[in-house]
Amino acid sequence: MNKPIKRWNMLDTVNLALFLVVILFFLDFNNNATVSYMLLGVFALWIITLILRNVFINKIENNPDHPLYETQIKGKKKI
Numbered sequence: 001m002n003k004p005i006k007r008w009n010m011l012d013t014v015n016l017a018l019f020l021v022v023i024l025f026f027l028d029f030n031n032n033a034t035v036s037y038m039l040l041g042v043f044a045l046w047i048i049t050l051i052l053r054n055v056f057i058n059k060i061e062n063n064p065d066h067p068l069y070e071t072q073i074k075g076k077k078k079i
Helices: 010-026 033-062 069-075
Strands: none
Touching: 010 033, 033 069
């Protein structure tokens, strides 16, 4: 059986923590510009995929004809 797609998972939490550490301690455009731009590129890719995943989830939840609609709605936590 399929599991619902999560908006935020453990890997995203780890990525956010690493992103904060990189921003605070490792970005140095004067001495290591290439590495700094590569790190920013990697985290930009993560942020883009996070946004696109949430857009995809919204499309599933708003379209009852989507094949994953039932799985996504059943796994949604009620607040």
